[in-house]
Amino acid sequence: MTWADRLLRLDRRIIFLLVAAGTALPLLMPVNLPISVSPRVEAAYQTIDVLPAGSTVLFSLDYEPDISAELQPMTIAIMRHCFRKNLHVIALTLYPAGPGLVEPAIRVAATKEHKVRNKDYAFLGYKSGFQTVMIGMGESIRQQFPVDFYGTPLDSIPVMRGIRNYGEIALLVNLTASSAADYWIQFAVGRYRKPMVLGATAVMATDYYPYLSSRQLLGLIGGMKGAAEYEKRMDLFGDARRGMDAQSLVHVIVAFLVILGTVALFASGQRGPAPRAEKPQE
Amino acid sequence: MSPVETWIAAFLTLCVFSFLYRDNPFYRFAEHLFVGSAAGYLLAVQYQNVILPNVVLPITTGKPTPQTIVLTLIPLMLGLLMVARVSPRFTGPARWAIAFYVGIYSGIAVPGYMQAQIYAQLSDAVKPFAPGWGAVNSALVLIGLLTVLAYFFFSAPHQGLHGVSARVGIWFLMVAFGASFGYTVMARVSLLISRVQFLLRDWLHLIPMS
Known part of the structure; x- marks a missing residue:
């Protein structure tokens, strides 16, 4: 042989x-090998960075534990960026196992940036039904989420005051491992003309390059590498960079x-x- | 995560990794536990988030109006009909619910899909070339688009100019598949890194916490 x-x-x-x-x-x-920030991640960073303080960013964090390795560090990094810029954050998830990941991620980001629940951010929790929720939020966010994840009516949450539908949202950030991104592009971007940044798993990332070219997406963060680039841009040293x-x-x-x-x-x-x-x- | 939870998670992680050596009872135990707990969790969450607020609470809270009852019962009936197809007697009525669902879904999805995935992409494909070196990129995208379309056009034999275009299209496809494969490897390695990070940091405390 x-x-x-x-x-x-x-x-x-x-x-x-x-x-x-x-x-x-x-x-x-x-050994901390050097990481260079790609134009796609830089575009995502700049999109958030130029938003005026007090603007509201809607996060749809549509992932579950199987994919948290890629998207959890990304969530924390982007959310910390929003908090540093004094942006208001509203988060939700369209996946049943999402709250168990999203809630701690928001808490970590808020604690590190000294932000307070309900004053600086709100977590609306999980809602079943991709398209119906996305379209329904275009009419009324309160109709889809009468109370937040903790059971507080949205009218009692200071950060939700004056937020009725997409009209009051400055930017949509979707972090996903599924076709939720396609639906957000169809409804929030296509129908309601909302600017959107996408954080996707590495497997999906190449599928969404055409949307960058057509400006349906303003930035794209792909996988752990994308999360590491964002952390570098934020001067953080999180799980992705490690x-x-x-x-x-x-x-x-x-x-x-x-x-x-x-x-x-x-x-x-x-x-x-x-x-x-x-x-x-x- | 409490120390007990960390030890349980570490044990189950090692049970799953043990499959890399060979199939064994520890792996099967973890697999069955995962499937069972995931199904139970999903059922509980869906009951709390779908059935309870949409079916139970509207009928049982306060004094429901006839309109509320009707608007609750019709979707409930349609939902039950979908499940009822397990019995051959209800196969016909089950189709009503499915037809209703397909009709609604198509009405919602088709315009959105056409706008976002077809028209917006077509519009981007025919936009003027970018200035400077960007024009090279634009030209490559255009050539890639046309030659890949040529490859997938099977109504004429792949001969002559059409054949040459199709062969060039295959090269563009191979580059795209290569990029996807590279990203896929990265995704899978990311999952492994996350578990190893958990074992070394949270369980064994060999690397510092975040």
Whole structure:
């Protein structure tokens, strides 16, 4: 058996170990590789940065625990930016498991920027039904959310005073891992002409580039890398920036293994992948 | 998160990772626990957020008017009809509810989709070239758009100019797939990093807290 054949029959658990080491070591011994801010993230940052103090930003945080690794640091960074600029924040989620993530994220951001619930921000909680909620909010936010997440009527919340529908919202920020972004673009941007910034998972990010070009989106933050760029722009050192060393090393490992596997495949003279080793007896 | 919760989360995380070695009872325990608790949680949340405020409270709170009762019961009936198709006797009436839903959804979605995904994108595709080096980018986008469309045009054989365009279109598609694949790797690695961060920081305290 040649070296190439042996390589092609490599136990994949060795690759898992390599990736595990590539993830853990940079977290234990960070080298803080430089991060450059992409034009898409810079555009998102600038869109928020130029809003006058006292403007209201609506956050739709449509994600659940499976994707919090990418979007939770993004939520905290963008929200802290809004709080630093003295913008009013109204947050909601269209996912049933969202409140458990969104509520602590808002609390962390507000605590770090010394902001107070109901005075500087409101969390409306979860509401079922994507499109109906989005369209309904165009008529009346109170009709969709009569009370906030904590059961307080919206009329009793100072930050909600004078906020009736999208007309009083300066910017929509949607952080999502799903088609919620498409619906927000269709209804809030298309029908109600609201400016929008999108934070998406890395898998989705490329799908939304055309909306940047057409100015349906004013900024796009993609995945943990986008969150790290935003943190850098904010001069923060959050979970996303901490994870970027590991991200880079694992990418190097993956690229190296792809090249090695391809060379081994050509060297072995096979026209397809090697037959799998026998499954170990349970 | 309390220490007990952290230990439970760490144990379940390790149970799931154990699948990387081979399938085992610990993995299956975590998998079943996750599916069960997620389903239970979803049911409770939907009851609290949908059934309770839209069905129970309007009828049971105060003195409901006939209008309130009718406006509550009609959607409730339509919802029940959708579920009723489990019985062959109700397959026909179940279609009424589905037809109503499809009709409403189409009415809402089609104009929005056409405006946001078709007209706005078409309008962007035909806008004048950007000045300076931006024109190169605009030209690439235009060539990419036309050649990819040529690839997906199957009503004529991919020969001659059409064939050349289609082959160029494949290159643009490959670049797009490559970018998507790169982002997908990044997304999956992000999930791993998050779990490893949790294990090393929150559980083992080997790295400092945020």
